[in-house]
Amino acid sequence: MKKIFALMLMMTFLMTGCGATKEVQADVVLPPTDPVEKILQSMTLEEKIGQMMMVGVYGTQLNDDIIYSLNAFHFGGIIYYDRNLENVAQAKKFSDDLNAAANQKLPLLISIDEEGGRVARGKDFLQAAPSQEEIGLTGNFAEADYWARHNAKILKSIGVNINLAPVADVGSRDTRSFGDNAFDVANFVDAAAHGYESENFLYTLKHFPGIGKSKIDPHVEVSNVEDSKEILDVEDLPPFKQIIRGHDHSNFMIMVGHLKYDAIDPVNSASLSPAVMTGLLRDELGFKGVVITDDLEMGAIKNKVDLSLLGVKMILAGGDIALVCHNYESQQTVYNGILDAVKRGEISEDRINDSVRRIIRLKAHL
Numbered sequence: 001m002k003k004i005f006a007l008m009l010m011m012t013f014l015m016t017g018c019g020a021t022k023e024v025q026a027d028v029v030l031p032p033t034d035p036v037e038k039i040l041q042s043m044t045l046e047e048k049i050g051q052m053m054m055v056g057v058y059g060t061q062l063n064d065d066i067i068y069s070l071n072a073f074h075f076g077g078i079i080y081y082d083r084n085l086e087n088v089a090q091a092k093k094f095s096d097d098l099n100a101a102a103n104q105k106l107p108l109l110i111s112i113d114e115e116g117g118r119v120a121r122g123k124d125f126l127q128a129a130p131s132q133e134e135i136g137l138t139g140n141f142a143e144a145d146y147w148a149r150h151n152a153k154i155l156k157s158i159g160v161n162i163n164l165a166p167v168a169d170v171g172s173r174d175t176r177s178f179g180d181n182a183f184d185v186a187n188f189v190d191a192a193a194h195g196y197e198s199e200n201f202l203y204t205l206k207h208f209p210g211i212g213k214s215k216i217d218p219h220v221e222v223s224n225v226e227d228s229k230e231i232l233d234v235e236d237l238p239p240f241k242q243i244i245r246g247h248d249h250s251n252f253m254i255m256v257g258h259l260k261y262d263a264i265d266p267v268n269s270a271s272l273s274p275a276v277m278t279g280l281l282r283d284e285l286g287f288k289g290v291v292i293t294d295d296l297e298m299g300a301i302k303n304k305v306d307l308s309l310l311g312v313k314m315i316l317a318g319g320d321i322a323l324v325c326h327n328y329e330s331q332q333t334v335y336n337g338i339l340d341a342v343k344r345g346e347i348s349e350d351r352i353n354d355s356v357r358r359i360i361r362l363k364a365h366l
Helices: 002-026 033-043 043-050 064-074 088-102 132-137 140-158 182-198 229-235 238-246 274-284 308-319 327-345 349-363
Strands: 054-055 075-081 109-112 203-208 252-256 290-293 320-323
Touching: 033 182, 033 320, 043 054, 043 327, 043 349, 054 182, 054 327, 064 088, 064 327, 075 274, 088 109, 132 140, 132 182, 140 182, 182 238, 203 238, 252 274, 274 290, 290 320, 290 349, 308 327, 308 349, 320 327
Parallel strands: 054 075, 054 320, 075 109, 203 252, 252 290
Antiparallel strands: none
């Protein structure tokens, strides 16, 4: 009898002990095991907002203005223009020096518009691909794959790690489109995507949901697309749909243009439209990757909305990265506008975190 009682007492003690141990463990907050969450939790709000901007700089080497911008605003992305490029050695050193000066928890996205044809940088020392129109006229999808690999290799040589190409627009009359048929264009863009991915190189589809129907240069003024959603589905969206459906979303960004689409949102430009960026791109098409705007200094957008509100509206609409290409003051205004909106509660930090998670997953490829 004593043995039975002792056994019951021991079992009670052990059960109580186990329960107490579980209760203590439940109160312990363990660090996240997901590397994305580890990085996210290590960042300040200011650093997170910096990751949500890509900016242009002036000069071919580090200078005080660049160092100040990188350290004061934590900009996570840089876009190169010919003003930044002299030769391969200079450009590669500049890229390395920018990363060293930024001293961030994540590498910089260093981007460029290397589409081919007339839209190509560093033509004096980098062999430009043919225009997308020329490639499309060959009728050979493998040509798009070949030239995407070419672009990836030459851009790696100068320290660039993401191309703002290929153009997924259908029927544009500026040599930048693969063609007039949406399904042919989709196959050319798909081949280009495979080419970049085979070189482990990041790329960007632009300009969602397609600006082939634009009647006005968005650098100057906004243009309205009056077609129905049904027509857009058939004539403009197939290239974007095909890549979203068939590729890892962490391998590429989608750039949203500044046109208005009357059938989707007649009030807001696509780059500021919840109906376009969240309703269409995220919810309907299922894109889970990084969404970047076209340059927010273009006349189509800057002339319509106060600069300090552009980044705020972009984020509330569903975007992740604001592209501000030319003016240092404009870049700082957009950054401060976002920061102020978070501090006053207009944008939640959870919403900021959603974007930064996507950016971290993209940068994981670097």
